[in-house]
Amino acid sequence: MMRTRFLALCATALFLCAQTRTVTDAEVQRVHKGALLIDTHNDVPWRVVDGFDIGSKTGEWHTDISRLKQGGVGAVFFVAYVGGEYVDGNRSAHRTLQVIDAIRKDIIGKYPTDFVLATRADEIEQARKNGKIAALIGIEGGHAIENDLGLLRQYYNLGARYLTLTHTNTNEWADSAGDITKAGVKHHGGLTEFGKQVVREMNRLGMMVDISHTADETFADALATSTAPIIASHSSCRALTNHPRNLTDAMITAIAKKGGVVQINFNCNFISEKFRAAQAVDDPKLEARFKQVTAGKKLSEVETDGTYQRLRLEMGLTRAQLSDVVDHIDHVRKIAGIDAVGIGSDFNGVTCTPVGLDDVSKYPNLTRALLERGYSEADIQKIYGGNLLRVMRAVEKAAGK
Numbered sequence: 282m283m284r285t286r287f288l289a290l291c292a293t294a295l296f297l298c299a300q301t302r303t304v305t306d307a308e309v310q311r312v313h314k315g316a317l318l319i320d321t322h323n324d325v326p327w328r329v330v331d332g333f334d335i336g337s338k339t340g341e342w343h344t345d346i347s348r349l350k351q352g353g354v355g356a357v358f359f360v361a362y363v364g365g366e367y368v369d370g371n372r373s374a375h376r377t378l379q380v381i382d383a384i385r386k387d388i389i390g391k392y393p394t395d396f397v398l399a400t401r402a403d404e405i406e407q408a409r410k411n412g413k414i415a416a417l418i419g420i421e422g423g424h425a426i427e428n429d430l431g432l433l434r435q436y437y438n439l440g441a442r443y444l445t446l447t448h449t450n451t452n453e454w455a456d457s458a459g460d461i462t463k464a465g466v467k468h469h470g471g472l473t474e475f476g477k478q479v480v481r482e483m484n485r486l487g488m489m490v491d492i493s494h495t496a497d498e499t500f501a502d503a504l505a506t507s508t509a510p511i512i513a514s515h516s517s518c519r520a521l522t523n524h525p526r527n528l529t530d531a532m533i534t535a536i537a538k539k540g541g542v543v544q545i546n547f548n549c550n551f552i553s554e555k556f557r558a559a560q561a562v563d564d565p566k567l568e569a570r571f572k573q574v575t576a577g578k579k580l581s582e583v584e585t586d587g588t589y590q591r592l593r594l595e596m597g598l599t600r601a602q603l604s605d606v607v608d609h610i611d612h613v614r615k616i617a618g619i620d621a622v623g624i625g626s627d628f629n630g631v632t633c634t635p636v637g638l639d640d641v642s643k644y645p646n647l648t649r650a651l652l653e654r655g656y657s658e659a660d661i662q663k664i665y666g667g668n669l670l671r672v673m674r675a676v677e678k679a680a681g682k
């Protein structure tokens with residue numbers, strides 16, 4: 282039956298035969314278990330801060346312990362995300378410490394048989410040997426340091442191993458891609474002199490420089506300033522999906538040339554051009570619905586975007602597909618090589634995930650799709666974690682650690 286269907290496909294669309302092969306469940310399981318899967322961007326901490334228990338089995342949103350295990354996840358960078366709204370009143374550092382505390386106390390501390398804090402590449406591998414999920418900390422939004430290298434050093438001491446130089450807001454030392462065309466925002470043309478000092482201090486400490494969310498000029502300055510490889514912890518390809526937050530081919534190849542890695546984001550808006558374009562269209566019905574559901578509520582920028590997206594989905598917008606994620610991985614491989622690509626899902630940070638990659642339990646579907654697309658076991662091991670481990674080790678080595 283399957284064979285007949287496969288041959289029928291070949292007759293109608295020859296190119297599919299060259300790109301797909303039949304993969305057994307046993308092969309998917311074997312390859313998936315054999316790879317150390319490191320996801321460099323999971324946003325569940327901002328829910329944990331609000332009281333969500335990662336050990337619960339309610340199936341809420343994208344992440345909990347049982348689904349992480351089901352998905353065969355080896356390591357997660359839990360993100361201390363700091364919204365731009367915390368800049369008002371200088372509350373960014375407080376918020377950062379609050380989220381780091383939630384990661385350390387309410388995720389790792391509360392579930393020590395499931396998680397262990399990892400701060401080095403070796404510790405990720407050791408966690409795997411001990412049957413635990415390695416929990417790492419990344420900070421999202423350079424305003425978290427409140428223009429103080431001392432705070433950056435303290436975050437490192439608390440276990441943070443990357444800093445995303447900006448979120449969607451330009452800060453006092455780095456431009457973001459999120460507000461580059463917004464009137465009234467003071468832009469710097471990339472990194473200021475202090476911004477370059479931040480990058481150099483990260484190099485000295487052994488903290489990965491993350492350029493997801495940054496403006497193209499900030500990316501160029503970070504790349505030129507950093508003496509160690511840099512990462513995009515959760516970004517996809519602009520050549521396939523024309524979002525300013527995605528990376529151009531030139532950026533991807535430059536990251537690869539410096540030994541870094543691009544961790545592909547699963548957000549429908551960053552991986553499907555059809556989805557992105559549909560979202561960009563004004564819709565009076567949507568506006569009316571938005572006013573109805575948000576009446577009287579004060580939402581942050583991220584909550585506003587998420588609400589709009591949820592309403593569009595409810596009103597019939599089609600989600601992205603698992604194959605879209607594979608297309609982005611494939612694009613990086615083609616232009617920059619297999620050593621330059623990894624996984625940075627953005628689970629719990631996005632409203633729309635692709636069909637088939639609904640939450641953290643579904644990674645084996647991605648393994649199947651990659652095998653079907655012709656990726657080898659060794660390729661998948663690199664994409665899932667080998668490349669990121671290589672970058673972490675290079676960053677540690679550059680810092681003399």
Ligand SMILES: [Zn+2]
Pocket residue numbers: 421494515630
């Ligand atoms: Zn983000």
